[in-house]
Amino acid sequence: MRNRLAVAGFLAPFLVLFSAFFLVPIGYSIYRSMTLVERTGPLGFGGAEQVFGGLTNYLWALQEPGFLAGLGRILLFGAVQVPVMIAAATVLALLLDSASARWKGFFRATYFLPYGIPGVLASILWGFLYMPGVSPFSELLGVEIDFLGQDTVLWSIANIVTWSFAGYNMLVITAQLNAIDPSLYESARMDGANAWQLAWHVKLPLIRPALVLTTVFSIIGTLQLFAEPMVLKELSTAIDARYTPNLSAYSEAFVNNDYGLAAAQAVLLALTAFVLSFGFLKLVGRRAP
């Protein structure tokens, strides 16, 4: 009896908050996404009325070229940026873990440092580094590089995201490398494995869980891309109000006041995140030895 009361007491704060700020908003989002606002009276001045609209908002969202283009854009972004960043993080973690590395503490701290800088501030900072007339990179090369143009700005954003999170992912991978039993290395060395073979055949398979974890979080993060394009929008004409799905939902809600459509877009985005992250987990789960 006492046991049951204690459990309820420990769980209650989290469950109440989780319901209020996770479950209720998700439910409300689904409800609003199925609601249309109908104007009544002559010229729509008679007042607004909420009516059930079924999947109408979803159909509109899926027919909206800007939203679809944004979705396609971040899928392309993720397909390139996530593998590049995870690969870079893995290489850095393996290099720091190898016997040849020096000043390990310094390097590890340096790579991790940008994680403490919020995405908005990282974007403001990189925004200056991209800005024509200020950019030190253009100055160094002696030619004006167009970082913010139609074809380049997506990859300039990818660079900001990689800069921010590569070190963090490296640290997660390093944590798993440190957890490996050193006796495994001994037996591999006795079999005559060199450092390269040790990394490829022994370490890489063992850090799989860390790679899966970081990839899933990176996929979810990519789909939510918002702060970086929102900040760079001030500097680049190539970024419009629907550049990413989150920007679309934000614009529908706060510029066009169409909450139903915005809610439908948010739900679609969450579904995409679920499908992609579970799909990825299934894919790697099936291939597991």
Place this chain on the structure above:
Amino acid sequence: MKTTTKITVTAVLCVAALYFLIPVYWLVIASTKDTGGLYSSSGWWLFNPQLIDNLARVFTYNDGIFLRWVGNTLLYAGVGATLSTWVAAACGYALAKFRFRGRETVFNLVLGGVLVPFTALALPLYLLFSQLGLANTVFAVLLPCLVSPFGVYLCRIYADAAVPDELLEAGRLDGASEARIFHTVVLRMMAPALVTTFLFEFVGIWNNYFLPLVMLSDTSLYPLTLGLSLWQSTSDREPVLTQLTIGGALVSVVPLMIAMVFLQRFWRGGLTEGSVKG
């Protein structure tokens, strides 16, 4: 070990370090210049350094609004992370150390929560909070941040491994209440996981841009991230704001970067627990 390998490895590590450090170096240099020097002088070198003047302007502009933003950020991230760590610790402990019906259901719910994109919640939260008249208040930013599914996940795994059942039984035999056992014995044993959860939440809240952007219209409630992006976006009308944005970014970024470096080991310890089992 061959010397050439050693040199190659160190060279690659150095190039990577340059990539991560150059933006920070530029920020430090740029924050010492006046507005004209920012555009006319080389971005790589000092030019008429006047850091103190610049920082003084950051802190005094608009009746010291910057200091308010600093205070707000500390309030949201500090209070939010402290409370959410306590909430996550209690829940994670219960999931790890008690047998009850629905335990797995609760844990799966938590795992599902880890995967929900937070920005998908911000919009409905805004609509709900504005119906309650709570949008554009401190609570609108603070309350949703108290839920940390990832924190519960970390705390459960850690409590499972680090809190021995015998100790809990001993406490019960001594007649201590469950709440007392949790607050005096369990929390202390879970300290490393609590630090990790706290840091994770702190950075998460400090990083969060979408929620305060959606919720707040009163600039005096803004956290630093929102305030500085406001300065940046209005700088074409008021050119002095460009320099203030740079100075403000320096002031906000440097303390946290230093903290990151010193608190690195907590990230390592905590996330191993998560990733080994995940």
